[in-house]
Amino acid sequence: MPELPEVETIKKQIETYLPFKVSAITTSSFIESIRGGRPKSQFASLKNLVVSKLIRHGKYLFWFFENTTGAIMVSHLGMSGKWLIDTSDAPLLKHTHLRFYGKNFTLSYIDPRRFGEIGVLSSSAYTAKLKKLGPDALSPHLNxxxxxxxxxxxxxxxxxxxxxxxxxxxxxxxxxxxxxxxxxxxxxxxxxxxxxxxxxxxxxxxxxxxxxxxxxxxxxxxxxxxxxxxxxxxxxxxxxxxxxxxxxxxxxxxxxxxxxxxxxxxxxxxxxxxx
Known part of the structure; x- marks a missing residue:
């Protein structure tokens, strides 16, 4: 299972592409069966938004978008999940549940076992989720x-x-x-x-x-x-x-x-x- 270092590595790599506009989105028919069971329709709200910032907390990665406070995406890699960057015309790999299309690249969330988590949270749901978690292991609050x-x-x-x-x-x-x-x-x-x-x-x-x-x-x-x-x-x-x-x-x-x-x-x- 990917742990804090693996998620931090991916976060730093994605940050080299920020900010980027989500010009199109593809979701799989299985995305609703991933942990949390969030509907496919909620991802449509992210189209044309600009990914501006990532925050990692433990094994979770939270995605923030410009000019909106009501949509924060959460991702967790679970046992077998990963994020992969590819060219804009790259074919969808097996077990790809979400794909963002940026300028000249695609960013795909792939999870064969579907033990991860992917979804869109309101700001209040984001705050509530953080309250259920302990301090990040690298945070100064863990003292x-x-x-x-x-x-x-x-x-x-x-x-x-x-x-x-x-x-x-x-x-x-x-x-x-x-x-x-x-x-x-x-x-x-x-x-x-x-x-x-x-x-x-x-x-x-x-x-x-x-x-x-x-x-x-x-x-x-x-x-x-x-x-x-x-x-x-x-x-x-x-x-x-x-x-x-x-x-x-x-x-x-x-x-x-x-x-x-x-x-x-x-x-x-x-x-x-x-x-």
Whole structure:
């Protein structure tokens, strides 16, 4: 699943085309079956509008248009979604659910498994959606005081579970969680009540470090799924410490990486590095 670094990579790439006028729109017959089930008709309102700004919050990308406050598009890549740029005469690829036609290019939202999200929000619906999400993992609002207060509310919850909870902090998924915990030297099964102030400080540092390193590498392509705006794979796999690794890349002692399952998701950790 694309996580914060992958969405940030795509956001930065799309921003190089801004502003652009949506001269035409194509939608698939399956767009209403994507998460949220929004009707095709709402996308027609975006024709001839100018995309002026993108805001990323966690794994969500919000699209803003000039001269209107009543239409904000939301996109989420889910498990298999991607945005691809192409020439204006490029054929529609399979599983393309939305295509914007700009000047001399097309921008397509493609989601084979349809676990993503695409739709148009009113300004009030946009505000309501943000209120349901935790602070963005790179936001200054995600600080030591916030984590200490958050963890005090869920003392018996495991560290891995809170990292994946998008209502607690937004943008971290499965691969980032494993990488963050090994950098923080914390076991994924640790209950939040057991974390000391130094532990939480190390965790906060590991969150920012892991995410920024992955952004610098333009995200992670795992099992061939994620691609950036130009169809290229990310490079984070070359710097992974434990996620899907045989031995730990941090302790340098050849320690075998352990895989466990938590809430149906694989977690990878090092017995030598994490306590």
């Amino acid at each position: 030591l005081a916030y984590l200490q207060e958050l963890f005090s509310r869920y003392p018996s919850r495991s560290l891995k579970k809170i990292l994946l909870d998008q209502t607690a902090l937004c943008g971290i998924g499965n691969y980032l969680a494993s990488e963050i915990m090994v950098r923080a030297h914390l076991l994924p099964t640790r209950e939040l009540a057991s974390l000391t102030p130094p532990d939480i400080k190390n965790l906060l540092r590991a969150i920012k470090t892991s995410i920024n390193l992955s952004i610098k590498a333009q995200g992670l392509t795992f099992d061939g799924a994620y691609r950036d705006l130009h169809g290229k794979a990310g490079n984070t796999s070359s710097s992974l410490l434990v996620f899907q690794q045989a031995s730990c890349g941090q302790c340098k002692k050849g320690q075998k990486v352990v895989r466990i399952v938590q809430d149906g998701r694989s977690t990878f950790y090092c017995k030598q590095c994490q306590h």
